[in-house]
Amino acid sequence: MKKVGNHSSFSRILLFFLVLSLSFSVASFGQQAAAPAATTDPAAGAAGAAGTGAAPAGAGDAAKGKELFNTLCAACHKLDAKATGPALRGVADRRDRQWLYKWIRNSSEMIKSGDPDAVKLFAENNNAVMTAFPQLTDADIDNIMAYTSQPKEAAAPAPGSDKVGAGAVAAESGVSNNIILGALVLVLGVLIVMLYLVNRTLKRVVSANNIEEVQKEPSLPLWKAYAKNQFLVLVTVILLMLSGAYFIYGYLMQIGVDQGYEPVQPIHFSHKIHAGDNGIDCKYCHSSARVSKHSGIPSLNICMNCHKNIAEFQGDKDSTYVEYSKEFYTAEIQKLYDAVGWDKTAQKYTGKQKPVKWVRIHNLPDFVYFNHAQHVSVAGVECQTCHGPVETFEIMKQHSSLTMGWCINCHRETDVKVEGNDYYKKIHDELAKKYGVQKLTAANMGGTECGKCHY
Template sequence: MKQVIYRNLTSRIFSLGFILLLTFSTSLTAQEGNPANGKSLFNTNCAACHKLDKDMTGPALRNVEARLADEQGLDRAWISAWIRNSSGLIKSGDAYANKVFAEWNNVAMTAFPQLSDQDISDILAYTAVDPCELNPQSSPDCPGYVPPPTEEGGSGSGGISSNLILGALAVLFALLAMALILVKRTLNRFAEAKGIEIPADEQRKPLWKAFIENQFLVLVTAIFFLLASAYFVYGYFMQVGVDQGYEPVQPIHYSHRIHAGDNGIDCKYCHSSARVSKTSGIPSLNVCMNCHKSISEVAPATLAEGQEYGVDYNAEIQKLYEAVGWDGTGYTGESKPVKWIRIHNLPDFAYFNHSQHVSVAGVECQTCHGPVEEMEIMSQHAPLTMGWCINCHRETDVKVKDNGYYTKIHEELSKKYGVDKLTAAQMGGLECGKCHY
């Protein structure tokens, strides 16, 4: 009987020990971090204030767990407590927590109580892993780095060289001259074959002299040149003040192609006053810093794209920091204005209201400003002439559906014109007083 009890007790002890061992090993396995998942968690929760290799709003976090263990004797339990509630750790009197708090301008780190032990383990694994292991293309120093392909010939490689055009014109004029000489010789041979005698002075007379002696040809040529001159003079004066294609170099390079195109930032996020004001407004540098407090450098592939345009994106971000007074961790108070160069400029006698077009009429920004999401350097896409505006008013149907602004006037004008849709012109968009008063 005692032997049976002993065996059962022994069996239960071994079973309990096995369960504890299995639980402990599972716990250890769960604590092994996943750097790939840690990267995603880092970008979501930490990247707004921290970089791996550079101080920002908070300190650099590369190998933070190993550094704290070696320098301060702190373990992962301390790190977890700090991440989940740094304020509580500071109030508890923890010496190192208060030291960090004082070093970083007495600003407590945002609490992340929602992060599990596994999440923290993944984040710490990401801070400890070699970046080349996650992405060999992250840096030219990585063994597997392959430079991104560049287009040969630059931005002008797809066009026709002006030298090629001039050469083709020169060859064309040479061929015409040879053709005239051959025609003259052929006519002389026909005359000889027919027995027509050509005076010696006529044979030696140059073509230009024969042309001048023909009064009809001189009159026709004079009229042609007068009309052509009038046409070109009229065209020249009509282009005065029309700056279509104007593309100035700004004091800080801003790529609409990257921000509006690649990143999909809505135009009205930066030009917010376009919805409620006459002008679209120049975005404050604080709008830029909403993102660039965390983005001080661009990816190598993006940097290579900028080199194709002769732009160093990282250097341009530093210009932004200098203008706003940002030293990487906080504002210094030493800011300076940026002298932006205006691109779109209507005459003072022409009235244009952005809010009426953007909010009331629902006109897309690209209608007037062109495909800004494809522009590396912003330029004036449309001529912005009176004729261009009038044509738009004649061709554009006003969006009256679910727009209480137009409900009553749409009903009245629909009866007047006998149509279901109304253009801006039919609603008075061609009246002089709409734009000039």
């Protein structure tokens, strides 16, 4: 019998390369797992722990002083920037402590007495009268001075500052991945060689045994066979027409529906920070929603009610922002100042204003009548019912579809609130008997009539 070749040698070679590739993979994964552990330095942790808890400068309790500062002083003063009054960081080193006691308790009296330092300070701050705090004891003022004497915290590293360390880890990971990729390519090459050798061996076997290869009869191409089957062609045409009509109808029904519309505004305004973290009521800014057809765009004067003394963002990055930095939000506040013409250094308006071209988000067709006051003040509908959880939106968007079907469904499902309204209570009692229901919906009271919204 003629020997064709030793097939077991091929299996041994394949097994050898598979074991080799697995060993490379295990080694590379071990390197990746060991890399994070190697970066942990116990000495660094000890040094960091030893560096915390520095004693506050000067006498007094800085923690209590911070509470007093935020309660009494923060409306007009900042630690590192001028507001209505001067910056207060290090004021204990610039002024005599006894002078500060008198000034804080009654600055107006010192100005009237002609104290030169008091008169000069009063003039430097646009003759702004400081509120007197006679109730503060020496210990309270010492606590505030201790807080203002603390050194300024170092700026947090900017996003991307850890690119060096991350790059090193990525480089190690990249080397390991290259090793794995090389092993897989090697295994693939071995398999290709083996297939070639097996094919050549089979051809030798066929030639040695004088086996004749069976030739396949030419068959009809699939597309020609399909074209000759009239039934399949008819079914296909019908399915294409129905699916085409479905998608065309769906496309046409979405014309004018801007659900999810999220335009970029000229000044970045975070509802998540204002309505969410700070708990500002929607109707404080959109006050016309109570009495008008439109909710209105808040004037910049409303913004300045707070931001006259808030020139820098001081939020907690873990609860307010993710992809934006404090510097970004502070720059947006500066855009507000540029628009209203506010000089934060001099604490006065310059008279140079720039209009803000806000981009409208919610826009109903002209033939639709909608009254915010009717829904907000009369019906007691919450803003989130239509606009979604705006307190979680970093960028405002259109939450609901605002289609006619959406409005009608709301009228059919929403019960009318009649508590404290004798007019509606009378109508409710009469219509409840007519329809045989306990509670009336807006639809029962004519909320689905065409003339209610179209006239």
